[in-house]
Amino acid sequence: MKTEENVQEISRYINRELSWIEFNRRVLEEAQDKDTPLLEKAKFLGITASNLDEFMSVRVAGLLDLQKNGYNKKDFTGYAPASLLRRIFKRTSAFVAEQYKVYKELTRQLAKHGIRIHTFDELSASQQKAANHHFHQIVYPVLTPMAIDQARPFPLINSLGLYLAVVLTRSEDVGKEDAELHFAIVRVPPNFSRLVQVPTRGKAKAHFVFLEEIIREHIHTLFNGYAPVSVHAFRLTRNSDLVLDEEAAEDLLEEIEKELRKRRWGTPVRLEVEKGIHPYALEQLIEEFEISADVFEIDGGPLDLSCMTRLPEMIPENGSLKYPEVQPVYPEDFLEEDSLFDVIRKKDVLIYHPYESFQAVNDFLIEAAEDPQVLAIKITLYRVSGNSLLVRALERAAEYGKQVTVVLELKARFDEERNIAWAKRLEKAGCHVVYGLIGLKTHAKVTQIIRQEEDGLRRYMHVGTGNYNENTARLYTDVGLFTSDAEIGEDASSLFNEITGYSTAPRLNQLVSAPTWMAGELARLIGRETEFARAGSPARIIAKINSLSNQEMIDHLYEASQAGVKIDLIVRGVCCLRPGVPGLSENITVRSIIDRYLEHSRLFYFENGGEPETWLSSADWMTRNLTRRVEVMCPVRGRTTRDILVRILKLHLKDTAKARLLQPNGTYLRRTEEDGGFRSQFEAAKIKAWKKPAKRGQPSDVTAPAPADR
Structure with a gap:
């Protein structure tokens, strides 16, 4: 008889969501690996937390919607939403427990190297004085205590924001068994660093205290006439997927801006609370969010470990605690000539990031922007870095009178707001910005440059596996091909025509x-x-x-x-x-x-x-x-x-x-x-x-490697 427990063993397929959990577990292994430098372990631990946040707010949220709507059909791996959700919550609960075991061990090892993360009570007198100063001068002015009663309804709780649930009683009722309890919420400011550095002495590298610890210590200053009974952190995850009616939208950019505002009100998916939270506070949260089974009680560390990704950059030391710095090399092929176009006209060039510098891609656009022989530039953008040289090159090209077409995907998940800002900026510079095709995301990575040369027009191309993002190009491995192949250039023109105009997708020559x-x-x-x-x-x-x-x-x-x-x-x-x-x-x-x-x-x-x-x-x-x-x-x-x-x-x-x-x-x-x-x-x-090419007369390396061990 097929049961929930043996369906995985007899299915031809592994379930997607359960496979994803295994992937995140492999990332966590890097935070446990003895050969991973300590500060890099902190980064991997933080990545697992960010990964899990996105998984819950998108994949799990989608399954909860299906369950809520009564959908019980099994997917091709043999799972219906209800049974899959049971497995997911069971496995993610175990995974979160493992994360906090890693956190405890990591902080213990970091302390041996002079890097300590304290509770407020563990700080020395001078460190507490510095933390107090930080609170009164920096934090206190931006805090807003939000009482909840008949006159003041529950405030909007942002997805993945960190909050403090405060249970209070009137000062004159302290110690009374029948004292009336009151409930309030304080948001931990998201625009401040969670890890607050405090002074150290001697050989210590750095000491920190979490921002919420400082606020907790001073919570009484926010509620004059009341005494705090308990203060515990909580965090809500909401459904963050956008629901767009692209057919009906008159302006896609405005429609996405409207949906982004709605995202703040997404259906609650997961509630995380500190272990020991006051029963009255938990009751208030569960009642407000209409959530009970999906409560994660966190023991052994702070809520939201994603802040650990920032720890390595807060420690200037770059010795054994971090990976050795690797400087990407500039592709040797492009050192042969002054112009990248001269190189690409003669041969194709394949570059491999992050070992080779993304600056070559920037230079491709920078040279195109300033070259009077370049007539037009076309590019697809999905995720772009915050301070993009590439975007500045596109702006300059438009200002120089070149025809610049940018297919900018507004629906790139969690980059929607940034891409809207880029779209407005590029349009202001004179670029023709297209948002893609209705019902589809444009995920292709293609650049085309049309150049007038002595023998006629020539198309220069870059086709890649990764985004045009100079930040992630230092962290992700991706491959890009530069070519002036006529057929690939013709195909790219057809592709851009399909996206920007009324054109059905043709059968292309090479692409x-x-x-x-x-x-x-x-x-x-x-x-x-x-x-x-x-x-x-x-x-x-x-x-x-x-x-x-x-x-x-x-x-x-x-x-x-x-x-x-x-x-x-x-x-x-x-x-x-x-x-x-x-x-x-x-x-x-x-x-x-x-x-x-x-x-x-x-x-x-x-x-x-x-x-x-x-x-x-x-x-x-x-x-x-x-x-x-x-x-x-x-x-x-x-x-x-x-x-x-x-x-x-x-x-x-x-x-x-x-x-x-x-x-x-x-x-x-x-x-x-x-x-x-x-x-x-x-x-x-x-x-x-x-990467050196085989010398003339030597056999090509195109033969595949022997089959891997089985």
Whole structure:
């Protein structure tokens, strides 16, 4: 009989949400790894908290909506919303408990190195004096106590904001058993640092106290005539997904601004409270938010550990407590000529971030903006850094009279407000800003520059796997291709015409776009390997992606495995495919690499009967990417660039230090070696050594690596 407990074991697929929880657990492992520097452990711990916040406010919120509306149909992994939610809350509760165990151990280890996080009572007299001064001079003026009674209704509680629940009694009633209780709320100011630094002596590096600890100590100053009975922190997570009627919206920018205001009133999803919260306070919160089963009682540390991501930047020391600083190198190909256009006209150039500098992409736009021969620039923007040189280059190009078209995705989740600001700024500079296609997110990463040259117009292209964001380009691994290939340039023009004008998605020459063509083309490429295997010809697939959750793609891979195709998948996050199942997927391996940098590139290798094809893409193999987003997959055809892409894949398949292998039961097994093993990101950092092209007469490196251990 199929039960909730054994459905995972008998399903052909792993559930997406449960797979995501396993991914976040792998991130937490980096905060537990003895080889991870201490301050980097703090960063990884904070990342797991931010990840969990987004998961609860989007994925869990969506499931709760389905349950509330009576939806009980099972997904392709065998779960209905109700049974899945039970599993999710059980696993996330255990995960949160593990987070706080890590926090306790981390603070203990940090203290040995002179970095302490105190409670207020643990501060010395001089440190308390400094904290008191900070409160009275900086914090107190912005605090607003909010009493709750018949005349003063419950205030708006912002999603993921940190608040103090204060239970009070009148000063004259202190000590009375029947004293009337009163309830109030104080928000911890979000625009101040949670970690407040206090003076240290001797060899101590840094001492901190949490901001809410300081406010708690002085809470009596906010309620004259009342005495605090208890003060405990709480935090509410709301549904943060936007619901847009794009068809009916007269102005998409205004519609999104309106929906962003509504986000503050999203349905409550999770309530976090400090252990020991006063029963009266908890009763008030549960009644107001109409939430009971989804209350997380936090023991052993502060609410909202995401603040730990900032700890490394607050400590100037850069020795053994942090990763050694790595300076991205400027791509050597672009040092050959004064102009990037001169280089790209002669050859394709593949660059690998963060080991190679994103400044090359900025320079591509900066040179285009100032080059009088450049007539037009077209670019897609999804997530942009706060102080973007690239955006400034686009503004200058428009001011110089060039035709600048920016496809700016306003619906990039949690970047909506920033992108609205960018849209207004670019429009003011004279750029033509387009918000994309109705019902679709534009997630492709494409730049096109049209230049007038002696022999006519030439299109210069950049196609990438990651966002045009110079900040994340130092933290994420991504690949970008510069090319002046005429067919790719023609395809890009067609793609931009589809987005900006009335044009159906055509079948392109070299680029493959979603949502119209990509799923079918990937199925064709996998099917071709299947036929080669059946015919006894070389058949091999290597795919590096962030997530794999589309059922049809998984089924195509299962069929290829059964035909004998050797398949190695490098999937950082969610993976719904079960590898290594006899008769189903015994020819498939899945590995996840979690390390210093976030693995973000999407790279594909198909053996093609001995004539390999390599691709880069903006798209993961998820239903949303293949059916609800504008995405691009670009062939990497030049010998040198193909060699580089294959070497990148080889580095990942050789990793024995940070790779975890997915097992048939959905767990991940880490391969550990006494010497630390082969660490792909550390080897990739030696880019000047391994990226050198093969000398003339030497064999190409395009042959795929041997199949991974199974």
